[in-house]
Amino acid sequence: MISKSVRTFRISSFLNTKALAVAVALAAQFPLSAHAADLVRLGNLKFAHYGAVAYMKEIAPQYDLKIEERVFAKGLDIVPAMIAGEIDVSASALEAAITGRATGLPVYLVGGFAKGGVQIVGRPDLNIKGIADLKGKKVGVTRGGPQEILLFAELAKAKLTWSDKKGKDVQILYMGYPDLNQALLTKEIDAMSQSEPYSTQAIHKKYGTQIMKPYDTPLGEPVRALVMTEKMYKEKPAVAQRFMDCFVAATRAFLADPKLAEKYVRESMFKNQITSEDYRDAIDNAIFTEDISQSHVQLTTDYMVQFGVGRMAKPPAAKDWVKLDLLEKAKKSYVAR
Numbered sequence: 001m002i003s004k005s006v007r008t009f010r011i012s013s014f015l016n017t018k019a020l021a022v023a024v025a026l027a028a029q030f031p032l033s034a035h036a037a038d039l040v041r042l043g044n045l046k047f048a049h050y051g052a053v054a055y056m057k058e059i060a061p062q063y064d065l066k067i068e069e070r071v072f073a074k075g076l077d078i079v080p081a082m083i084a085g086e087i088d089v090s091a092s093a094l095e096a097a098i099t100g101r102a103t104g105l106p107v108y109l110v111g112g113f114a115k116g117g118v119q120i121v122g123r124p125d126l127n128i129k130g131i132a133d134l135k136g137k138k139v140g141v142t143r144g145g146p147q148e149i150l151l152f153a154e155l156a157k158a159k160l161t162w163s164d165k166k167g168k169d170v171q172i173l174y175m176g177y178p179d180l181n182q183a184l185l186t187k188e189i190d191a192m193s194q195s196e197p198y199s200t201q202a203i204h205k206k207y208g209t210q211i212m213k214p215y216d217t218p219l220g221e222p223v224r225a226l227v228m229t230e231k232m233y234k235e236k237p238a239v240a241q242r243f244m245d246c247f248v249a250a251t252r253a254f255l256a257d258p259k260l261a262e263k264y265v266r267e268s269m270f271k272n273q274i275t276s277e278d279y280r281d282a283i284d285n286a287i288f289t290e291d292i293s294q295s296h297v298q299l300t301t302d303y304m305v306q307f308g309v310g311r312m313a314k315p316p317a318a319k320d321w322v323k324l325d326l327l328e329k330a331k332k333s334y335v336a337r
Helices: 004-029 048-063 075-083 094-102 146-157 177-185 198-204 230-235 237-256 258-269 276-284 294-307 325-336
Strands: 038-045 065-072 089-092 107-116 118-122 138-141 170-174 191-195 209-212 223-229 286-288
Touching (some): 038 048, 038 237, 048 065, 048 107, 048 237, 048 258, 048 276, 048 286, 065 237, 089 094, 089 107, 094 146, 094 223, 094 294, 107 230, 107 325, 118 146, 138 146, 138 177, 146 191, 146 294, 177 198, 191 198, 198 209, 198 276, 223 230, 223 237, 230 237, 237 258, 237 286, 237 325
Parallel strands (some): 038 065, 038 089, 138 170, 138 191
Antiparallel strands (some): 089 223, 107 223, 107 286, 118 191, 118 209
């Protein structure tokens, strides 16, 4: 006859074994419950060529990351959020990144994600054929991005003067991206230097005609910048590297599968507010990329100083804050898979 103590031991052992089996099953079903993915807070903008950056949050779990995206109206708006410690990585115009660094924002430029993406568009009824025809006209632009500096470079090349006050060859009116299209439509401005897909939309809807893609100055095609806080770069190197691995993978996915890119941008980002034609024409003028060079960053900085863009008291030297080592490792890692 089995004693009461032996029976109690056997029952206890059975229950412990059962509990262990349940725990193992749960762990297999929910493997992330024991380890939370590393959080990266991303500042982004709503443009077609920012699509691969936005797509990163969809594939982030593959890199043991959770990417929390926050969309801003323009690149300069991200700077205060980074100063406040609310954003770890930002995607913006290079000019906004340079301005932020010039104000003392502790960030490093770690990659580029799109090039091009700007058109100068005029009212169809004015029959503006080139930059020289902008003399005596009102031209709208958003402050702090490539569309501003490229406009000024073209005006300077045409030997035209400009100001946001009256009295120069061209009067500049500053306003937000969507407001520019509305102002062109209602004829409050005669032309605009505008980002994609807004410039393409104006052309497709017949209230704008292309004057030019402003890439024929030494600046060439502008490259958008991926910027990371020094804190993340220095204190979380493994997380920073995985973020860049994810960035390269997202970009390569969009380049390899244009249908995926179009579907994601049109449906997830723009909620079908842009047509397939809008998207394709915009992306023809705004190519996804990973790369940016120190020389391009320095040249852009020099042009900003020349034209007074950003009003920088101490312009940053590109060699001091362009850090492309994580990008190069990510590219090599991707190729090796």
